[in-house]
Amino acid sequence: MGQFGRGVDERNAGDEGGEDEQDGEAAAARGERFRTLALPHLDAAYNLARWLCGNASDAEDVVQDACMRAFRFLDSCRGDNARPWLLTIVRHTWYTEWRRRANAHEVAATDALDAADSPDDWQPAAEDPLALLMRSEDAHRVNAALAKLPPEYREVLVLREMEDLSYREIAAIADVPVGTVMSRLARARRRLAALLGGAHDETAHASRAARAPARSGERAADGERGMPPSGTASEAIDGL
Numbered sequence: 001m002g003q004f005g006r007g008v009d010e011r012n013a014g015d016e017g018g019e020d021e022q023d024g025e026a027a028a029a030r031g032e033r034f035r036t037l038a039l040p041h042l043d044a045a046y047n048l049a050r051w052l053c054g055n056a057s058d059a060e061d062v063v064q065d066a067c068m069r070a071f072r073f074l075d076s077c078r079g080d081n082a083r084p085w086l087l088t089i090v091r092h093t094w095y096t097e098w099r100r101r102a103n104a105h106e107v108a109a110t111d112a113l114d115a116a117d118s119p120d121d122w123q124p125a126a127e128d129p130l131a132l133l134m135r136s137e138d139a140h141r142v143n144a145a146l147a148k149l150p151p152e153y154r155e156v157l158v159l160r161e162m163e164d165l166s167y168r169e170i171a172a173i174a175d176v177p178v179g180t181v182m183s184r185l186a187r188a189r190r191r192l193a194a195l196l197g198g199a200h201d202e203t204a205h206a207s208r209a210a211r212a213p214a215r216s217g218e219r220a221a222d223g224e225r226g227m228p229p230s231g232t233a234s235e236a237i238d239g240l
Contacts, residue, residue, distance in 0.1 A: 034071050037082040044083060044163050045090045051158045052094045052151050066093040084165065088173045091155065145195035153188035160185055 049059035066089045077085045146154055159170045171178045
């Protein structure tokens with residue numbers, strides 16, 4: 001009996017060791033899959049968080065929290081929708097955990113923003129003021145003007161003009177109908193143009209073509225577009 005008992009214990013120990021090894025391999029594979037899915041879109045995540053938060057410090061915290069949430073819910077990512085999936089989590093993280101820090105004047109009522117929509121609201125602006133982001137001498141003016149917009153307007157501008165997402169993708173991220181996205185975008189462009197003091201020479205089509213080489217993934221050296229000044233968020237992902 002004693003020998004039989006020792007044999008059972010040895011087999012159990014061996015089984016536990018095998019399970020631990022399998023768990024370790026599964027965890028490593030999960031971490032690698034997360035890095036593969038998330039790292040290519042980390043700049044886009046920070047870019048959105050930066051414009052929602054209004055400052056770099058909070059944006060770093062939001063992205064780190066969002067990455068932790070994304071890791072927990074990794075199974076919900078299909079793989080082909082990694083960027084919208086991550087940006088949705090970033091937006092949700094800010095709205096649920098961080099928006100309470102916003103000043104009262106910045107917390108706009110969504111119903112008020114979307115009230116009185118009309119087909120005219122859906123027409124794109126004739127001129128795209130975000131073309132100014134391509135001019136370093138105007139970056140501070142654009143940043144200041146964007147900061148004055150309600151977050152619902154800022155997010156659609158960032159997602160459309162900087163991240164080049166489709167209306168359908170933006171609608172999924174913001175959890176609103178496509179028509180609402182189009183209306184908010186048109187209104188945001190007009191309001192931004194008014195804040196900047198009028199029209200500019202570049203059309204929306206021309207400015208989008210010019211912006212293509214400078215979209216997220218290429219960090220500006222002067223940080224004018226709000227790219228992370230450090231590898232903090234990347235380090236957070238590496239630690240998962």
